[in-house]
Each structure stands twice: as structure tokens, then as C-alpha cells.
Amino acid sequence: MSDALALAAVTETLRAVLGEAVRRTVPGVKMTARHPYDAGGADTADDAGPALNVFLYRTDVDSAWRNTDPVGTHPGETRRPALALALHYLLSASVSPGDDSALPERLIGAAMSALHDRPELRADDLRAAADFSDLHLQQEPVKLTPSALTADEMCRLWTSLGGGYRLSVAYEARVVLIDSSAPGRAPLPVLRRGEGGAGPAAAPTAAAPWPVLEAVHPSVAAPGSDVVLSGSGLDSGAVSVRLTHTVLGGPPVVLPARADTARAVRATLGEDLGAGRWSVVVVLADADGGERTTRTRTLCVAPRVTSPLPLTVARDPEGAAVLEVRCAPAVHPGQRVELLVGGRPVAADPFTRATGTLRFRLAAGGPGRYPLRLRVDGVDSPLTDGDTGRFDADTAVVIT
Structure with a gap:
């Protein structure tokens, strides 16, 4: 998740990270981000002194990421893939006439040592x-690796830059993902799959010697509801359920549970359980204090729109509509939040702390009544009436 300012964000962060490290070796060094012909080429008092220049000289499209579906895309949905870029940087040292001739080597050595110890740009570095830019929200890290340029390639590079050679080294920053601004399509969900909506059923023919977790029902649950975890060998000890959020991390959430049978365990989700995807395991404690755990399965906890529904919003003179949506539980920075208006996904405005109030700006679109879903980390708020199993007509937004 990042925007078109991501390139500038990588350059600024690289300059800040290198500046902090290099100044410990060469106090007073200046960090610049200019064309190498201009960096260190002036003889004014302001530009005097040692300097390390960071210059983005080439960008490439990362072919491995080019056709990868955007994060949070569900089967049947269509969105433009993110623009995946590899950035090529040239780090060059410049000194004033009369400075120690070994000073460029000290600058480049300090820079290479810093990037060797810190080979990726961390989210807190990008944010600071x-x-x-919102590049710090990108789930894939931006990794820095040296680029091995031959003497001929380095000669051609400096010749094309129009200046005499200075001691320099090349690095690659990969990958930078810039989200597409083209609207995608998110069709309404399928209400029933198979007879009675149960879908296909499968069961092992023999009990496994180790507890096995096969399925979680429902696979998408609301905070405060019961979930049934089915498998085999789930009654051979004191049973509990352990949950870990796959995005936010933090300590596991342990829920008391009860074994209905050897093949089913029931647990009640907490009311404040965060929305998104959780990894769930069943834990069986032995009498001597040992424990056995099943393999993980995924449990999706759905957000809930708490604003009065249907929402009504008027368009501004430019045809855009700004929607303010309240939700529970609160969402946290780092989570990917979208509002699905009909079949169109709209990203939430950036937020810097946990919040239950979100803002969305829907670009020009026609008036009408559209089904409404809130999606947090790929998990949608319910769109159907729990009693009838049909689409809830009130779960909508009316754009005038």
C-alpha cells in the first residue's frame, strides 16, 4: 500500500538513514540528493565541505510483481495490479579542494557499512x-542490495551524467509498490453454495493420533459470536483456543472452550476482538502440564458498520461524495481498510491511531442506492440479514 510519492519517500529515507550513520564517521558531512554533476561541483561557501550524494538514476518495473493481484483482492474481483518498481541509486562522495584525499573513501565506506548492517528500510524509518507518503504501510519491505557495475558500465554511467568520475557505489531498492488509482470491481458475494448452503463435506475415515483441526465454522464470524472448530482427537485434554492476529501481531488471545464431542470444540469470541484475519489453533493441556496444539487454520473476524443505515450522502460540485462511517471494533494503523460501494472499492483516508470513525472519498459517480460493505484486511462486514439469509436492503448508501 503506497502512493505516487513513494519514490521520493525512499530517497528521503535513504538520505536520512545514511546521514545518521555517516556523521558518526565524518562529523559535519552534508547529505544531498542532487544530480551528481551539481552535487559537489559548486565552489560557494554554502557547498564547501565533504558531502555524500544520493541520486536515483534509474527505475525498473519488477517483472515478478507485475501480474500479482493487489493485497486484499478476493476471487472473482478485478483490480489493476500495483506498479512494482526497483529503484537504482548512485551514492557518490565529494570533497572540497584541499581536503584529505582519503575522505571520499571514508564516506563511501561508512555508507556501505551502514547499508550492510541495515539492509532494508523499516516502517518507522519511512514514517519518520x-x-x-504512506509507503510505511506497504507490507512488503523495501530491501537494499549492492549493484555490481563493471568498470565499463560505471564509465558509461558517469559519462552520461556529464561530469568527471568521483568515488561512488550503486545500490538497488526493491520493491516499491504503488497502488493503482483505477477503480476495481468487487461483485456481491454468493449467498448459497451447495444444498442448504453447507458446501461439500469431507471427513477422515480414522482418528488421527495427534489432534487435528480441519475446519472453522463459520469461517467469517462476528465478535461475541460462537465458533465451532471441527476435527479429530479434540477431547483428549483440557481444551482452549489460541488466536493470533496475522497483521497486528501482539500477544495471542486465549479463549476458554468446551469439547462438544471428540470432533468438535466450541468457543465464544470476545466482543473487543479486532477485525481481520486471525490464525487459530486448538490447545489440549495434559494433566502433567504439557500441551499439544493443532495446526493453524484461519478465522476471519468481520467488522460491523455501526452508523445508522442506510447512509445518505450528497455529492459536492465536482461530483465526489465524502462518507463518514463508524465501525466496531476499532481498526488500527497498518490495517488495509476499504469501503465497497456497490461493486466499487474505495480506500479509507489515512489514519494514524486506532479509530472507530473512518472517512472515504468516493470520486465522481452517479446518484443511486448502493449496497455497502466495510472491508478490513480482506474481511467484509455482513451484507445479509441473519434471519432470512437474503441481502439486507438497509445495508446501503444513498448518494444524491
Whole structure:
């Protein structure tokens, strides 16, 4: 998750990270991000002194990410893939006339040592140095690796830059994912799959010697509801359920549970359980204090729109509509939040702390009544009436 300012964010963060490290070796060094012909080429008092320049000289499209579905895309949905870029940087050292001739080597050595010890740009570095971009929310890290340029390639590079050679080293920053601004399509969900909506059923013919967790029902649950975890060998000890959030991390959530049978365990989700995807295991404690755990399965906890429904919003003179939506439980920074208006996904405005109030800006679109879903980390709020199993007509937004 990042925007078109991601390139500038990588440059600013790289300059900040290198500046902090290099100044410990060469106090007073300046960090610049200019064309190498201009960096260190002036003889004014302001530009005097040692400097390390960071210059983005080439960008490539990452072919491995080019056709990868965007994060949070469900089967049957269509969205433009993110623009995946590899950025190529040239780090060059410049000194004033009369400075120690070994000073460039000290600058480049300090820079390479810093990137060797810190080979990726962390989210807190990106947030601190480039708060104008949301690149820090990108789940894939931006990794820095040296680029091995031959003497001929380095000669051609400096010749094309129009200046005399200075001691330099090349690095690659990969991958930077820029989200597409083209609207996607998110069709309404299928209400029933198979007779009675139960879908296909499968069961092992013999009990496994180790507890096995096969399925979680329902696979998408609301906070405060019961879930049934089915498998085999689930009654051979004191049973509990352990949940871990796959995005937010943090300590596991342990829920008391009861074994209905050897093949089913029931647990009640907490009311404040965060929305998104959780990894769930069944834990069986032995009498001597040992425990056995099943393999993990995924449990999706659905957000809930708590604003009065249906929502009504008017378009501004430019045809855009700004929607304010309240939800429970609160969402946290780092979670991917979208509002599905009909079949169109709209990203939430950036937020920096846990919040239960979200804002969405829907670009120009026609008036009408559209089904409404809130999606947090790929998990949608319910769109159907729990009693009838049909679409709830009130779960909608009316755009005038």
C-alpha cells in the first residue's frame, strides 16, 4: 500500500538513514540528493565541505510483481495490479579542494557499512523521514542490495551524467509498490453454495493420533459470536483456543472452550476482538502440564458498520461524495481498510491511531442506492440479514 510519492519517500529515507550513520564517521558531512554533476561541483561557501550524494538514476518495473493481484483482492474481483518498481541509486562522495584525499573513501565506506548492517528500510524509518507518503504501510519491505557495475558500465554511467568520475557505489531498492488509482470491481458475494448452503463435506475415515483441526465454522464470524472448530482427537485434554492476529501481531488471545464431542470444540469470541484475519489453533493441556496444539487454520473476524443505515450522502460540485462511517471494533494503523460501494472499492483516508470513525472519498459517480460493505484486511462486514439469509436492503448508501 503506497502512493505516487513513494519514490521520493525512499530517497528521503535513504538520505536520512545514511546521514545518521555517516556523521558518526565524518562529523559535519552534508547529505544531498542532487544530480551528481551539481552535487559537489559548486565552489560557494554554502557547498564547501565533504558531502555524500544520493541520486536515483534509474527505475525498473519488477517483472515478478507485475501480474500479482493487489493485497486484499478476493476471487472473482478485478483490480489493476500495483506498479512494482526497483529503484537504482548512485551514492557518490565529494570533497572540497584541499581536503584529505582519503575522505571520499571514508564516506563511501561508512555508507556501505551502514547499508550492510541495515539492509532494508523499516516502517518507522519511512514514517519518520517521509511522512508525506504512506509507503510505511506497504507490507512488503523495501530491501537494499549492492549493484555490481563493471568498470565499463560505471564509465558509461558517469559519462552520461556529464561530469568527471568521483568515488561512488550503486545500490538497488526493491520493491516499491504503488497502488493503482483505477477503480476495481468487487461483485456481491454468493449467498448459497451447495444444498442448504453447507458446501461439500469431507471427513477422515480414522482418528488421527495427534489432534487435528480441519475446519472453522463459520469461517467469517462476528465478535461475541460462537465458533465451532471441527476435527479429530479434540477431547483428549483440557481444551482452549489460541488466536493470533496475522497483521497486528501482539500477544495471542486465549479463549476458554468446551469439547462438544471428540470432533468438535466450541468457543465464544470476545466482543473487543479486532477485525481481520486471525490464525487459530486448538490447545489440549495434559494433566502433567504439557500441551499439544493443532495446526493453524484461519478465522476471519468481520467488522460491523455501526452508523445508522442506510447512509445518505450528497455529492459536492465536482461530483465526489465524502462518507463518514463508524465501525466496531476499532481498526488500527497498518490495517488495509476499504469501503465497497456497490461493486466499487474505495480506500479509507489515512489514519494514524486506532479509530472507530473512518472517512472515504468516493470520486465522481452517479446518484443511486448502493449496497455497502466495510472491508478490513480482506474481511467484509455482513451484507445479509441473519434471519432470512437474503441481502439486507438497509445495508446501503444513498448518494444524491
